[in-house]
Amino acid sequence: MADTAATANSEIPVVPVDDGATDGVRRRDFINIAALSTAGVGGAAVLLPLISQMAPSEDVLAESVTEVDVGDIEPGQAIKAVFRKQPLFVRRLTEAEIAAANGVSADSLRDPATLDERTKEGNHDLLVTMGVCTHLGCVPLGAAEGEVKGEFGGYFCPCHGSHYDTAGRIRKGPAPTNLEVPEYAFTSDTTITVG
Amino acid sequence: MSFPWARQYEPKTGLTKFLDEKLPLPRLVYNAVGAGYPVPRNLNYMWNFGVLAGFFLVFQIVTGVVLAMHYAANAEVAFATTEHIMRDINWGWLMRYAHANGASFFFIVVYIHIFRGFFYSSYKAPREMIWLLGVVIFLLMMATAFMGYVLPWGQMSFWGAKVITGLFGAIPLVGEPIQIWLLGGYAPDNAALNRFFSLHFLLPFVIAGVVILHIWALHIPGSSNPTGVEIKQESDTLPFHPYYTAKDGFGLGIALLALFIMVFFLPNALGHADNYIEANPLSTPAQIVPEWYFYPFYAILRAFTMDFILPAKLWGVLAMFSAILMWFFLPWLDRSPVRSGHYRPLFRKFFWFGLIPTMAALFYLGGAPAEEPYVMLSQIFTAYYFLHFLVIIPIVSQIERPEPLPYSITEAVLGSDKKAVLGENAEPAV
Numbered sequence: 001m002a003d004t005a006a007t008a009n010s011e012i013p014v015v016p017v018d019d020g021a022t023d024g025v026r027r028r029d030f031i032n033i034a035a036l037s038t039a040g041v042g043g044a045a046v047l048l049p050l051i052s053q054m055a056p057s058e059d060v061l062a063e064s065v066t067e068v069d070v071g072d073i074e075p076g077q078a079i080k081a082v083f084r085k086q087p088l089f090v091r092r093l094t095e096a097e098i099a100a101a102n103g104v105s106a107d108s109l110r111d112p113a114t115l116d117e118r119t120k121e122g123n124h125d126l127l128v129t130m131g132v133c134t135h136l137g138c139v140p141l142g143a144a145e146g147e148v149k150g151e152f153g154g155y156f157c158p159c160h161g162s163h164y165d166t167a168g169r170i171r172k173g174p175a176p177t178n179l180e181v182p183e184y185a186f187t188s189d190t191t192i193t194v195g
Numbered sequence: 196m197s198f199p200w201a202r203q204y205e206p207k208t209g210l211t212k213f214l215d216e217k218l219p220l221p222r223l224v225y226n227a228v229g230a231g232y233p234v235p236r237n238l239n240y241m242w243n244f245g246v247l248a249g250f251f252l253v254f255q256i257v258t259g260v261v262l263a264m265h266y267a268a269n270a271e272v273a274f275a276t277t278e279h280i281m282r283d284i285n286w287g288w289l290m291r292y293a294h295a296n297g298a299s300f301f302f303i304v305v306y307i308h309i310f311r312g313f314f315y316s317s318y319k320a321p322r323e324m325i326w327l328l329g330v331v332i333f334l335l336m337m338a339t340a341f342m343g344y345v346l347p348w349g350q351m352s353f354w355g356a357k358v359i360t361g362l363f364g365a366i367p368l369v370g371e372p373i374q375i376w377l378l379g380g381y382a383p384d385n386a387a388l389n390r391f392f393s394l395h396f397l398l399p400f401v402i403a404g405v406v407i408l409h410i411w412a413l414h415i416p417g418s419s420n421p422t423g424v425e426i427k428q429e430s431d432t433l434p435f436h437p438y439y440t441a442k443d444g445f446g447l448g449i450a451l452l453a454l455f456i457m458v459f460f461l462p463n464a465l466g467h468a469d470n471y472i473e474a475n476p477l478s479t480p481a482q483i484v485p486e487w488y489f490y491p492f493y494a495i496l497r498a499f500t501m502d503f504i505l506p507a508k509l510w511g512v513l514a515m516f517s518a519i520l521m522w523f524f525l526p527w528l529d530r531s532p533v534r535s536g537h538y539r540p541l542f543r544k545f546f547w548f549g550l551i552p553t554m555a556a557l558f559y560l561g562g563a564p565a566e567e568p569y570v571m572l573s574q575i576f577t578a579y580y581f582l583h584f585l586v587i588i589p590i591v592s593q594i595e596r597p598e599p600l601p602y603s604i605t606e607a608v609l610g611s612d613k614k615a616v617l618g619e620n621a622e623p624a625v
Contacts, residue, residue: 035444049286053261058283 064195070126071190078143080131083182083194087131089143089155089168090192097166098125100153104165111177115167118181128192129168129179133157140164140179155179198233198417200429201226227414233432234439235420237608241315242418242439243446244308249406250447251301256399258294259343266346268392270385273348274473292462293454298340299465300454302488305333310554314546315423316534321416323526328409330522332402337489337519339398342391344486345383349470354483356383356391362496365512382476422607423534424600431604482564490561491554492518495580497565498573514577521584528584531592533600541595545587553579 056064066083070090073079078091093101101115116124131139138159141147150156151172152165162173169178184194204225206212211221225231265284267276280287309329312318318326341359345352360383364374379386417426426432433439457464465487469480485493492515499511536543556576563569601607 039444049289050257050261052285053287053290054264055285057265057279057285057287059279060283 066194067187068192068194069190070192073126075125077145080143081194083130087139087143088182088194089127089129089131089179091127091129091143093125093127093166097153101165101167101169110170113167113169113178118167118169118178120184120186123186126192127166127168128184128194129181132180133159133162133175134170134177134179135160135162135173135175197415198426198429198432200432201233202230202434204229204231227410228440229436230434232414232435233426233429234418234435235426235431235604236433236438237420237422237604238418238439238442239421240442240446241307241311241421243443244304244311246439246443247304247446247450248301248308250450251297251304252399252402252406254297255294255301256403258290258297259396259399261290262294263392263396266392268346268389270348270388270474273346273388277347277349289458292458295466296454296457296462298343298486299457299488300450301336302340304450305336306488309333310551313550314536314543315419315421316529316531316536317419318526319529319534320526322413322419324412325409326526327523328405328412330519332405332409334519335398335402335405339395339402340486340488342395342398344470345388345391346395347470348388348474350472350474350478350480351467351470351483353383353474353476354479355485356387358483359485360387362512362515365506365508367509383474419534420604421535421537422601422604423538424602424604424607427603428605484562487558487562490559491557492561494557494561494573495577497561497570498577500570500574514581518580521581525584525588529588529592531595531597533597538598538600539591539595540598541591542588545583545591549579549587550583553583 064084066081066088068079068081068088068090070079070092073090073092075092075094076097078089081088081090098115106112106114115127118129119125119127131143133140135157136159138157140150140155140157140162142149142155142164148156148158150163152163154166154168154171155164156162157164157173157175160174162175163171164175164179165171167178168181170176182194184192187193204215204222206215206221214220215222222231262280265276265280265287267273277291280291282288284290312326312329341355345356356378360374360377363377364370366373375381377387378384379390420426467484472480484490495518496511496515499507499514501507503510505513531539531542533539536546553576556572557580560569560573560576
């Protein structure tokens with residue numbers, strides 16, 4: 001439009017904002033916004049590797065699956081294994097311990113769960129939990145022979161006095177939740193794979 | 196800067212007013228690299244490389260801090276942790292390749308920055324202190340880069356450390372005790388690796404400190420420019436921001452493109468394959484070479500093959516260190532009142548047909564095997580290198596008849612001072 005007008009009457013000075021075909025977008029603004037956006041997106045993209053490099057590396061992730069042989073654990077006995085650099089408690093419960101765990105109503109607990117929910121079908125006598133107190137991360141006592149098992153015969157955390165029962169459930173003390181049951185599966189009758 | 200027309204910082208918001216009273220950091224930035232720093236309007240792209248060098252220092256510190264999170268400076272595991280970074284750490288390969296190639300690019304931009312200084316005589320009064328601090332930065336960079344190359348604990352790392360610390364063994368009487376003291380042993384081992392890592396982490400921050408002094412010293416006379424004529428009036432200058440932030444930003448984009456072409460497609464092109472073999476104190480690689488950015492000085496070191504009063508080894512070491520330390524005296528070796536090579540016909544010829552080919556040859560020869568004809572060529576070019584600075588530059592500056600200088604930067608750009616409408620070009624067009 002502006003160009004036609006200029007040709008039609010050269011006495012009328014036409015002063016285009018830029019080159020006359022800008023549709024209200026100036027070249028300089030466009031370059032400015034495009035350059036700053038590119039730099040901004042690029043700068044943000046740089047954050048991805050810088051943040052991600054601190055996450056667990058491939059070799060750490062490779063250690064995140066652990067196999068445990070549970071065949072030799074006698075009732076009343078427990079073993080400690082290592083899962084993701086943390087202690088894992090595997091305990092074969094006695095009849096009396098199973099009865100004690102089932103003898104309390106789950107609804108009355110701080111973190112309601114039954115023994116059946118916390119163990120695998122067909123192996124309700126095998127309790128697999130992390131050996132990490134849910135309060136502040138200490139290792140509770142009770143897995144090794146002769147250790148204090150606390151008021152409820154399960155585990156006892158000596159740091160701040162949390163008592164866990166024979167199903168690894170929090171019964172007394174400051175811990176907020178039951179001992180964590182990690183994801184695991186029986187890969188044979190006597191072997192579990194954790195993680 | 197002290198130019199009376201420099202724009203004044205005016206805090207507008209409550210927060211910046213508060214800050215300006217308590218800790219005027221925004222004012223400092225505004226006056227250092229913002230609109231408050233008037234810069235000659237005629238700077239060409241050679242003036243990009245100071246900002247680029249500053250960028251690469253930060254780049255090396257960021258990638259280096261990341262690598263230090265995953266690396267262990269222990270001779271037993273150093274090589275393994277380097278491979279661990281390459282294979283296991285998320286983006287570890289990117290961080291390491293960026294750091295290794297970043298070092299090369301840091302040296303590329305610093306070499307261009309230094310040779311810009313040679314051509315335009317940026318070292319002359321009143322900018323001697325900027326130049327001296329710059330040489331200090333270059334020496335610190337060389338020390339840092341050398342120690343960094345030792346850390347992966349490959350064959351080149353180990354034998355590089357042995358050869359370079361062996362240079363100190365050339366010092367008469369105390370040389371060998373000094374070498375043993377530097378290494379903390381009789382050969383590079385855990386003690387050396389640990390102290391090199393400690394210093395490799397420390398020195399970049401020392402460099403950053405000297406860079407601050409370098410920029411501080413720069414801001415007293417202001418930037419030099421391609422004509423070498425000092426700023427006389429407001430029309431000779433433009434505010435640093437947005438004019439040179441934009442120009443430097445463009446240059447930075449090009450530099451990063453080049454860097455990441457190397458990182459993604461040729462990550463090991465500037466390195467040496469032998470450094471992917473773990474350090475072995477019982478087997479020397481067929482040819483030991485330093486990183487490419489040390490080649491000219493390595494060529495000078497190897498050029499001395501005959502005893503003459505002093506042992507050849509000592510001559511080589513002295514020459515290598517003198518080749519850089521000599522730069523400290525450059526402001527007083529070059530007595531010409533004219534700065535820019537554009538107005539110095541004889542100086543310019545020696546620069547393009549003497550110094551530049553010599554440096555190119557020394558770069559090539561430093562990486563060549565220690566045999567003929569490379570040794571003789573190294574000797575010839577080493578001789579020219581010293582002649583250039585110690586004899587040719589002082590003589591040329593005495594006998595040369597410089598070409599007429601423009602009256603001002605404005606005249607050099609616009610043809611006449613009258614064409615400069617004050618303020619017309621000083622305002623950023625928004």
